[in-house]
Amino acid sequence: MLQRFLFGLLIGFTLLACETEFIEPSSNRLGTNYFPLEVGNFREYLVQEIAYSLVNEPDTQQFYLREVVTDSFPGQGGEVVYRLERSSRFTSDQEWELDSIWTARTNPQRVVVVENNIPLVKLVFPITNGLAWDGNALNAKPADTYELQSTPEMLLEEIESPLDTLLNQSITVVQSEISSLVSDSIFSETFVDQVGLFYKKSIAIEYCAEADCLGELIPEFGRDYRQTLVAYGKE
Numbered sequence: 001m002l003q004r005f006l007f008g009l010l011i012g013f014t015l016l017a018c019e020t021e022f023i024e025p026s027s028n029r030l031g032t033n034y035f036p037l038e039v040g041n042f043r044e045y046l047v048q049e050i051a052y053s054l055v056n057e058p059d060t061q062q063f064y065l066r067e068v069v070t071d072s073f074p075g076q077g078g079e080v081v082y083r084l085e086r087s088s089r090f091t092s093d094q095e096w097e098l099d100s101i102w103t104a105r106t107n108p109q110r111v112v113v114v115e116n117n118i119p120l121v122k123l124v125f126p127i128t129n130g131l132a133w134d135g136n137a138l139n140a141k142p143a144d145t146y147e148l149q150s151t152p153e154m155l156l157e158e159i160e161s162p163l164d165t166l167l168n169q170s171i172t173v174v175q176s177e178i179s180s181l182v183s184d185s186i187f188s189e190t191f192v193d194q195v196g197l198f199y200k201k202s203i204a205i206e207y208c209a210e211a212d213c214l215g216e217l218i219p220e221f222g223r224d225y226r227q228t229l230v231a232y233g234k235e
Contacts, residue, residue, distance in 0.1 A: 031127025034171060034191040035111045037082045037104060042068040043196060044231040046161075047088075052205060052219040063090045065099070065227065068235065079105045084113075112138060121146070122189070127171060135175060147174045151190055159190070159199050161228045169193035181217075182209045192229075200227040 044066045051059040066087045075081035082104050087096035103114045110133075111123040119138040124131060127148065135146040151172040159167065167190070175187040183206050190199040205222030208214070 030108055030125040031123070031171075032106055032108070032111075032125060033194050034127065035104075035106055035123055035196055036194060037069060037072075037080075037106055038234070039069050039072055039082070040234045041196075042066060042233060042235055043229055045200075045227045046230050048226045048228075050224040052221050052223070054220055058219070063088050064092070064230075066096055075105055079107055081105045123148070123173065123191070144175065148172070149174055155188070155190065155199075155201075159228060161198075161230055163198075163229055163232075166192045166195060166198065166229075170198060181215045182207050184222075195229070195232055198229045201225070 044064060047061075047063050047065050049061045051061075053059075066089075068085050068087075069082050070085045071083040072080050073083075084102040084104055085098060086100045086102060088099045089096050100116065102116075105112050108125055110121050110125065112119050113122050114120075118141070121133060121135050121137050124133045129148065129150055131148045132145055134143045136142065136144045149172050151167065151170045155172060156167055156170075170190050170192045172188055172190045175189070176185045177188070178185040184203050186201060186203040188201050189197055192198045202223065202225040205219050205224060208216065208218040208220050
């Protein structure tokens, strides 16, 4: 009888320990809240782009970009895939014109966005400063190391947005950061807690390398692209 009682007591304590040690996954703890996905969510950006070429003056464009989560459907492995409709316009009084359709999916390990049929690993979880991964892990392109950082102060200073107070809860994924006297290759994306992508910088510029202009950083060809959040919400 005593042995049965002790055995039953042991089983009870074991079950109780299992119950108290089990912790439900938390989006805040993982960091998935930096890329929220829900049908109806939208974000609007101001895009400023400068294209450089050897034969023409720099071509500067400014326009607005709107991204809306319009639908969701089951994907492979039980993931939910979200449809992102991207539209653009040059002025606030124009109608939005559909530009492209992307998809995005997230799980407790990573965020994958399919841009122009190319899957890119945008974030990995849990969010950790200095964490690095291959952004091209799911496509046929060469490996491309992304690194997650606390948003650098210099980057915060260059972002101009009516929503810049949100940047107190931001992280930045540095996709490339190579600078020299003859070229710049700087690509990064900054995400905000509960909002998503806030700022995107894509710079790929070749500078004059002749003896009389070396080091003066005179662009010869390339592109400087900045995308800044100006509005967000839910339809």
